[in-house]
Amino acid sequence: INEKLREAVQLADQAVARDPDFFLAYCQLAFAHNYLYFFGFDHTPARLALADGALKALFRLRPEAGETHLARADFFYRCYLDYEKARAELAIAQRALPNNSEIFELTGYIDRRQGLWNESARSLQRALALDPRNFFILQQIALSYQQFRQFRAMAAALDRALALAPR
Numbered sequence: 642i643n644e645k646l647r648e649a650v651q652l653a654d655q656a657v658a659r660d661p662d663f664f665l666a667y668c669q670l671a672f673a674h675n676y677l678y679f680f681g682f683d684h685t686p687a688r689l690a691l692a693d694g695a696l697k698a699l700f701r702l703r704p705e706a707g708e709t710h711l712a713r714a715d716f717f718y719r720c721y722l723d724y725e726k727a728r729a730e731l732a733i734a735q736r737a738l739p740n741n742s743e744i745f746e747l748t749g750y751i752d753r754r755q756g757l758w759n760e761s762a763r764s765l766q767r768a769l770a771l772d773p774r775n776f777f778i779l780q781q782i783a784l785s786y787q788q789f790r791q792f793r794a795m796a797a798a799l800d801r802a803l804a805l806a807p808r
Contacts, residue, residue, distance in 0.1 A: 643682040649673040671695035671712040679719035707737025742772035
């Protein structure tokens with residue numbers, strides 16, 4: 642995953658170098674920097690500054706866009722573990738993007754980190770309903786069921802994940 646994220650950063654950097662107004666490339670760039678920081682692949686002030694720079698570009702280009710607020714929510718969650726600020730940004734993003742699975746997915750992760758297991762399961766199930774072929778969400782749902790000690794539901798989620806990606 643580390644190499645894929647670094648490749649994503651490289652490709653997005655090339656895209657925005659060619660087109661400094663390429664909004665969606667900045668979105669992907671922001672998420673990739675956030676993931677590199679969050680997962681510890683590059684948990685440095687330099688990576689944090691790169692994530693912040695991509696976020697600033699989003700606000701320069703489209704400050705009111707739902708995608709901008711989703712990226713900011715992800716930034717607060719992954720880079721600062723500031724769940725309340727992330728939730729506030731998610732609320733703004735959801736008004737603009739009511740059927741975006743990533744909003745419900747991130748809400749589910751925040752709920753889970755705050756021990757709100759039932760809410761987390763509902764949010765992740767909603768994310769899955771909006772993106773039914775998302776392997777990663779299925780894995781996360783299985784982990785949540787494991788915490789609930791609902792092993793049949795966990796197995797069902799894993800079976801569904803295996804059906805999507807047999808290897």
